[in-house]
Amino acid sequence: MYKNMTGIILSGGKSTRMGQNKSLLKIGNVTAIERILNLMKPLFPRIILSTNSPQEYEFLGLEMFADIYKNTGPIAGIHAGLSASMTQKNFIISCDMQLMSEDVIRFLIDYPTQSSITIAKADGFFQQLAGVYHKDSIKEIEKIINESATEEENRSGEQVKRGCKVFKLVNNMNAKIIDAESEIPNYKAGTFFNMNKPHEFDEIKAILE
Secondary structure (H helix, E strand, C coil): CCCCEEEEEECCCCCCCCCCCHHHCEECCEEHHHHHHHHHCCCCCEEEEECCCHHHHHHHCCEEECCCCCCCCHHHHHHHHHHHCCCCEEEEEECCCCCCCHHHHHHHHHCCCCCCEEEEEECCEEEEEEEEEEHHHHHHHHHHHHHHHHHHHHHHCCCCCCCCCHHHHHHHCCCEEEEHHHHCCCCCCCCCCCCCCHHHHHHHHHHHC
């Protein structure tokens, strides 16, 4: 167990492409979010949930924190989780990464680097929603969000905090990006797969059930 780390689960999205709350979809007899929680429990003494719908997750018995910056996307969930954490080092994961493994999580955590953020590039994409994030990322997140709000305000006359990309944070913080296929031992393609659409949920069920 990583005693000086906090596990942070992100479940703040609206699941618009799924048509229903994807974190509460059942795979076998267990919801998607319970699968992620069960994955995290042996690793972290404290696990918190970043969500804007706490009433839906009371059955988990977790501490829950809503976005401080509303309508800003996943970066706001990361911000909320890091703000609530009491440890410098944290592992953040999205609730929809149902094929994630403990071995991959441990590899990301144990990777020797001084960077404040450690993520992987896997299956052709940067996997920003599963990685190590230090609390010292908070100020940069706030800067990105506020800059994005100003840009939106200048374009439309309305201060709508949208379009913030987590990768901008990753880039600005000079994150360590691990090439999963070449660096993670026995890496299995699809480990970082996140289900967003009904057919993707069916694919996950076919693999796990």
